[in-house]
Each structure stands twice: as C-alpha cells, then as structure tokens.
Amino acid sequence: MNAALAEGAEFRPGQVTGIMRDANGTTATGVEVDGGIVEADAVAIAMGPWSLLAAQWMSLPAVYGQRSPSIVYDTGTDAPADALFLEYEENGSAVSIEVFPRADGSTHITALSDIAPLPLDPAAVTPDHDAIARLQTMSERLSPLFRSERIIARQACFRPVTQDGLPLIGKVPQSEGLYVATGHNVWGILNAPATGEAMAQLIAEGATRNVDISPFDPARLAPLDPSLLQAR
Template sequence: MSVDAKMHVLICGGGVIGASTAYFLARRDVSSTVIERAGIACAASGKSGGFLALDWCDGTALEALARRSFALHAQLAEEIGGDWAYRRMTTYAGFAARAGRRSAGGGYHLNWIDDDVSLTQRLGGQQTTAQVHPGRFTQALMHAAQPHAALRLGRVSGIVREGERVTGVDVDGETVTGDAVVIAMGPWSILAAAWLPLPAVFGLKGHSLVFDTGADVPAEALFLDYREESGAAHAPEVFPRADGTTYVCAISSESPVPLDPGAVVPDEGAIERLEAICARLSPVLARSPILARQACFRPVTRDGLPLIGRLPGLANAYVATGHSVWGILNAPATGEAMAELIIDGSARTVDLASFDPARMRPAAAPRVRNA
C-alpha cells in the first residue's frame, strides 16, 4: 500500500509508545489522534528511569529492536528540537553491605557513593549506555509530531467495527472515527481485550524517588543489590540526570492496576523504605531534597516480550505494548516499525515476527459493537 495522504490513525494511549508511533507516522505525513485519558506521559512513561543500553538485550528476541532504538535515540537528540536531557553514561554494578558490616572493598570508587557500597563491575561506558528524561522525551515526540498529531484528552471505552475493519473509537460517549487504530495503553491495554482479540497484558508496580542533587553528581548509573535488615532483597537503580536531579527506583509489587491512571499511588510504607535505602547508598542522596515520591506500572505479557503488530482477523487494528523494563529504550524502533506496518503493510527496519500478537491466545472473547 502506498502512503494514503488521507489516512488518519487513532492511537489509544499517550505514553512513550503512543507518542513515538504518532511521531514516526508524522514523518511519513500520516496524521493521527492520540487519545489519552489523564495526560501525556502521566504513567510509567513519565515516572521511569529512562536508562538506555545498546547491547543488554543481545542474544534475545529484543536485540534488533534495542540496537535500532539506541541508535534512534542518539539521532532524535540531534534532529528534534527540545531538551529531554539525553546523555551518555558510565554504568556500574555492585552491592550494598548490611549496616555495620563494611564491604570487602570494590573495584571502583565513586566519590558520591557511600563507602559501604562495593562497585564490582563496569556494565557499560559512553558508547553503550545512555539516558533520557522519559517524560520530557515523550512530550518532545508529541511536539515534534505536530501538526500531524492531535491530542484528544478522554477515556477510550470501546471500539466500533464493520466486519474486519475498525471504524472508530468510543471516547467519553462519542465516536472518534479513523482508518486504523493502535492500542498503546500500557498496562491498561488489557481493557481493549473486551473489544479486540488481544492477549493478556499485566502491570507490575515499581516505586521511585527523584532527588534534587544539583550538578555535582556525574553521569554514573548504578545497578545495585541491596538487602534490608529484614532480609528482603532489592535491586535499586540509580540514575543521576543532566538536569541536576537523581532518579532512584526499587521495591516492586504486584498490587492491582487501578482503572484510572491518575489513581496510581505508592504502596503503604514503600516510599519510606526506599528513602531509607537511598540514605544508606549515598551521603549526597541522604542530604538532598526529594522532589517526587511516586509509583507506576510497567506493562508486561505472559512470555515477557512486547506485543507489536496487527491483531489477528482484523484489517486495521494494531497493538504496541508490553515493553516491560525497556519501554523507554525501545519506543523509537517500535514507533518506526508501527508506522511502516500501518502505512506499508509490513515493517522494514525491524523484524516484528517475535512480537506478533497472534502468538498468544486472546485474553477474553471480544464484545463487538458494530457501526
């Protein structure tokens, strides 16, 4: 199929995946409406780490998607206006000893980290690891998609079909019409399983803090093992950002995903525990003001791979979700491939076969509303 100048795509969900799809459609002069319930990047796409790695998915089905995305992140930072704090990083792994037990002394010493933290491995350098501020990146993609992409604030509550074709999306009791629909609602994509043949998508909760650490903390990312006094094990990730903040996430839970993305709040006690962990990891974190105490859900599938592709039995309905811990990294190549799939009928830049939604059975029998 050649580019249809009149084609208009409805993208359900204004996270990084929806925004990236809108951006890459816009690059091909295809217009879209992004339908978002609560606000662009209001969920995981605004509250995640934004860490990027070139080769950490090597040897898995994600390898090509991640490598293409890592390159696109660098390219987009040059091509698109706006500042989303893209920068390269040096990345270390290590562990924090229990209080009172000094660690054996690690291979690397960073002067902003507590002496009880041993950094035993260098996981990546400036060529292979990087970061973005994920919320600002998502906003920049939406902005760069103008004037081709419109934002419609509202709750997607159904799909309108004519046989094998989707003709519209129900938004707050009104039907918005379009030529194709993309489900990109992160963990809320499961709602669409009531209307479309979509495999199950779940949400896994993570907690995070953002510290005002100032400009003194260098571009050094940390992946740590940490054991609380209770024996509970955690894997805090620490990302100092170019804007003078430092992001730390840890403490996952399987708390249920609320229907309203705006109603996501931290689990009781989780933030206090995370603050205690941070105070032990670094004297800089211990004395810095906290700007955000937050939680969000990452979208996951049964086999751990994203769902990226056309839905079985439908001519013009697509899904792009389930990116788990690599959604910010893999958003650019996902958006690019989605645009190719929708416009050209197949993706050229990345082979999407491993992500085909038809590989798993639908979560529920869709309830169909005909036009």
C-alpha cells in the first residue's frame, strides 16, 4: 500500500454499494462508495471471499469462504527466514501445517479448516476456540520457540475457494472495464505477485505478457444467481 501511495495512488476507504456504467449498461465507468461516486477507467474486484458480493452487480461465478485458524508468535530473530510446509501426525492421520516467519520478527502458523458462515464485516471474523487450542498444541510440539507467552494473536481468516479450485483472474464476462482476481485458496500469498503483474498488464495493455491466465478465465464457470445473495 505504501509503495502504491508513493507512486501516486490514492487510498479511498469505504463500502462499495454498486458499479457505475455507461448509457448502454455495458461498460464500467466507476463505483458507488458510501453514497458518492468514484469515476474509473477500470474496476478490479479483488476482495477474497467477499468478492461473492460483487455478483450482485456483475456476472461472476460463486466464491466460497473456508475458515482457517492461525496463531502469530513473537519469535524475534530466533526463527530462520524459511517457510515450512509440514505434515503433522495427529491421532493416526496427517494434518498439513504451515509456518511463515516474517520480517517483523513474528511467525505465523496455520493449519486446519472448517466451514462457517462468512460475516459481511471482515472485522467480525473470529476463530473457533477448539481449533485454536489444537493448533497451539501442534505448534508447541513443533518447536520450543512457540510458547504460549510468545503468542501475539489468535485469529482466523476466510480463504476464497471456487467451484473447481482454480482462481478467477481476468475480465468479467458480459462487461467492459470490469476485472476480477480472487479465489486463490491457500496459495494467494504465493501467487499474488504474479497475479498483480498479470492484472496490471491486462488492464493497461489489453493482454498479459508474462503469465497465461486463460485457465483462470471467469467465463469457464456458470455465474451465480444474484437472487441467492438476498438477505433471508
């Protein structure tokens, strides 16, 4: 964000409530934000599992949210800068666990997942207490660095998942000036740089030069019926 701002980007916090279109209704011209209008040459939907909400305004396949707990530890300079993808044996079965040391001296550990309702407000996402307890036990068995007094945060996130497991990257069907980049599941942190580069090229130049995004074309999946998003 800071790098984008340094290059002249403007950060406009607010809730998007609709897409502005031209007189023909085929080309996006901006977004409605908190009752106002932000004009734009292109609009990119990149809201993780909350990209589902954009199906109210455009032809988009469904994006589902899968909840995963995580614990952040204060490890300082004690943890080497190597991400670990491990198989942890628990009650005779293997559980995938991921360990991500960060440049700020913290280490992020995540494993397990469950199905839970996606809150409309991302700030309302909370972890399952039992899942956090299991993850803490697993973490403490991995290394003495992961002690309870070093815990900075117990949290959860919702990972965006599509029907066929592949992300949605490209132009939104039946519209001009609309783009989407979401649905990376657990690989968003790995694929975000390549996705961002491909999206920038697609929007600015009309095609990608370095990455073939045709397998991720949103048109490959049926669009979600917007009526399914109505409050019940």
